[in-house]
Amino acid sequence: MTTETADPHAPGRELRPETKAVHPVVPPLAGGRPLSPPIYQTSGFAFESAEEIAGAMAGPEGAFVYTRRGNPTTRALETALAELEGGAAAIATASGMGAISAALLALLRPGDHVVAQRCLYGGTFAVLGDLAARYGIEVTSIAGESPAEVAEVVRPTSRLLYLETIANPMTQVSDLPAMLAAGRAAGLLGVVDNSLASPLLCRPIEQGADLVVHSTTKYLAGHSDVIGGALVFADAALHREVWGRAVELGATADPFAAWLTLRGMQTLPLRMRQHCAGAALLAERLAAHPAVSAVHWPGLPTHPSHAVASRVLDGYGGVLAFDLAGGRAAGRRFVEGVRLASLALSLGGVETLVTHPASTSHRELGEAELAAAGIGAGTVRVAVGIEHPEDLWADFAGALAGVDVPSVPRATRP
Numbered sequence: 001m002t003t004e005t006a007d008p009h010a011p012g013r014e015l016r017p018e019t020k021a022v023h024p025v026v027p028p029l030a031g032g033r034p035l036s037p038p039i040y041q042t043s044g045f046a047f048e049s050a051e052e053i054a055g056a057m058a059g060p061e062g063a064f065v066y067t068r069r070g071n072p073t074t075r076a077l078e079t080a081l082a083e084l085e086g087g088a089a090a091i092a093t094a095s096g097m098g099a100i101s102a103a104l105l106a107l108l109r110p111g112d113h114v115v116a117q118r119c120l121y122g123g124t125f126a127v128l129g130d131l132a133a134r135y136g137i138e139v140t141s142i143a144g145e146s147p148a149e150v151a152e153v154v155r156p157t158s159r160l161l162y163l164e165t166i167a168n169p170m171t172q173v174s175d176l177p178a179m180l181a182a183g184r185a186a187g188l189l190g191v192v193d194n195s196l197a198s199p200l201l202c203r204p205i206e207q208g209a210d211l212v213v214h215s216t217t218k219y220l221a222g223h224s225d226v227i228g229g230a231l232v233f234a235d236a237a238l239h240r241e242v243w244g245r246a247v248e249l250g251a252t253a254d255p256f257a258a259w260l261t262l263r264g265m266q267t268l269p270l271r272m273r274q275h276c277a278g279a280a281l282l283a284e285r286l287a288a289h290p291a292v293s294a295v296h297w298p299g300l301p302t303h304p305s306h307a308v309a310s311r312v313l314d315g316y317g318g319v320l321a322f323d324l325a326g327g328r329a330a331g332r333r334f335v336e337g338v339r340l341a342s343l344a345l346s347l348g349g350v351e352t353l354v355t356h357p358a359s360t361s362h363r364e365l366g367e368a369e370l371a372a373a374g375i376g377a378g379t380v381r382v383a384v385g386i387e388h389p390e391d392l393w394a395d396f397a398g399a400l401a402g403v404d405v406p407s408v409p410r411a412t413r414p
Helices: 017-022 050-056 072-085 096-107 122-135 148-153 176-185 236-249 255-265 268-287 306-312 327-337 367-372 389-401
Strands: 089-093 113-117 138-142 158-164 189-193 211-214 229-233 292-296 319-324 353-355 379-383
Touching: 072 089, 072 229, 072 255, 089 096, 089 236, 096 122, 096 158, 096 189, 096 211, 096 229, 096 236, 113 122, 122 138, 138 148, 148 176, 158 176, 176 189, 229 236, 268 292, 268 319, 268 389, 319 327, 327 353, 327 379, 327 389
Parallel strands: 113 138, 113 158, 158 189, 189 211
Antiparallel strands: 089 229, 211 229, 292 319, 319 379, 353 379
């Protein structure tokens, strides 16, 4: 291909308006660089030779050829996430569920066995259930509190151990170093969903994980304006194994979503400090309120995971849950009674959100499964934003004033 053919704007070429509209001139950079990563909002990339484009199709290390397979903006996000988590490589996906689905479909085969923490995000629970029904994947749930649990349930077909750093919504914190070591000794791949902690509070690869999952929609992007996910790998070979499946599933991220996530990550340290500070104030005051029978936040000394969280985490997180003594009716009255906080799904944005897990994020679970996960009819999950904590407490106190307070013993005190 000649230079004249490759450049339709070369001197001496007279182009008609229809052609000029299709081929705008892109100015080269000279003397400076952009402060913000550019958005390469393109579906594909052009090459000068058939040999070059063929080489680009070789794998994740090849040149950019088609955005589903790779894109400079998306790659910038993947590199940033790998560095934050201390991993070898990453895959940015179109959603957190895209990341979870790509990983499980890539790593599991019919008849494989998964050991999974009992208190998991409802979407993860649903995918595992679907894999069990469709492909005979067997799933054994464990409390995730002791490495001895892994040894008790492991079998020759066991392939994978699935944990969460901070469980959604009851904020259980797994002893990651001990649990992952037990899994590794049994020959299991260790997968950890780190969405509720973010790399600022925990880096599971440093504690023995093979693969870290993120819903980047949450704290990483942090502004409730993007849907995204990510997989971060401790090992480049595992990255390559999963990358092909993610590409074929179409789970990879859009460049604009990747750019929004990169923009959000620039303030992640500042936001996480405020999320955690707000959660601390609300947890302490909720624990003393007569309408509240229990508070679930690992920063409270009474939380069952407090000692583990103090070792494993660099902060206790911005998500908490609490049980209202009045049950389902009280929970509904509270989430409808807040005015500053919003009744909405998701978490990790700058605004405070409240939700009722039993009817939203964990609606796939039956009564027995909800009880096993510790979720009650009156459980409310709070994703604390970055508002002033005193303003949030005033809003919560107002909503609690409208909740009936039955005479029941309290389960948690500050």
